[in-house]
Amino acid sequence: MFCKKCGSILLPKSGTLICSRCGAKAKDAPTKITQKSSEKKSLEIVDESTVNTLPLGDADCDRCGHKKAFFWDVQTRSADEPSTRFFKCEKCKHTWRDYDSR
Ligand SMILES: [Zn+2]
């Protein structure tokens, strides 16, 4: 990025780009270039064909009160951390994490 006034290089300063020579601010400063959005995806998404292969276990659905749910484990971040168990209600397809499985 270069200054529109004098053509000098713009330097990033406090969230915006400022000209190193005349101090003019760039209006369209690229503040957010990278966004981590793919990290949280697909953890709880299991398509129907996969669900049918999952084991069915005892779990209380807090939405419909059904006592059976499919379950699977997901390694959330690193191998050091314990995996998170997910449940999917057999009846209403409600999906939740098991936070109390320790
Ligand atoms: Zn300038």
Ligand SMILES: [Zn+2]
């Ligand atoms: Zn349910």
